[in-house]
Amino acid sequence: MRYAHGPDSTARSGVPAGETIEFSWDDSAIYPGTSRKFWVHVPARYRSSEPASLMVFQDGWWYLDPEGEVRGAIVLDNLVHRGDIPTTIGVFVDPGVLPGAEDPKNRNTEYDADDDRYVNFLLSEIIPEVAKRYSIAEDPDRWGICGGSSGGNCAFTAAWLRPDKFRRVIGYLSSFAQMPGGNPYPELIPRVPRKPLRIFLQAGHRDLRWNEAEANWLAHNLRVAAALAEAGYDFRLVLGDGGHTPNHGGVLLPDALRWLWRSDDR
16 A cells, blocks of 8 residues: 655745855764765754754665655654744764675674664764754753664664753654564563653554564564553554555644654643
């Protein structure tokens, strides 16, 4: 099944486009030898005198591409312009590559790990570069992180380990099933004190291995959602009919952002 994008995922007349700036990052201390690009999208309503909220997207260009499934910058422009979400700067970070390596892709190493390396990479390397140029709110309730597939559990892990920084999470078709040490969250979430997180999850009825006993991606997302429910988290789970494709998650992005940034009384 294919889902249709709504008007908030399309550039609209009367909505001023923000500015997108591309950066290269080739000198990582946390992931030595990697090279990557990241993009910063600043909505037209941004003013340096008013610190902006922050939304970090994994798989940067996939989520930024105006002709792709997610169209992150277009969505931010539309929602900020209408006042549906606060003025929010989007940071779209590509996974690292290792030039010259037999397997140059560092994506799974970065995204599927159950540790704090990636969130520390964001906090110590990427976000400081953004903060040099733009005024970013310090309140962790105004920081969000989004990703799909391996980027989805990466986003969840980043907020889980550093809720003092990230408290708004979007995870599409998250690859909890392929975390190298196993998916820790169904057992871990109910065992520890509830963290101040707001979490939007999307899963697909026909995700990878949907009808198999082992490494079933749908089942692992449902188990994480059940654990969040049992632990009393502020979360939302949306199920779709598609397979492992960013289509449904991309269509949901406007509603996911509105839900993440809603006031506490809504």
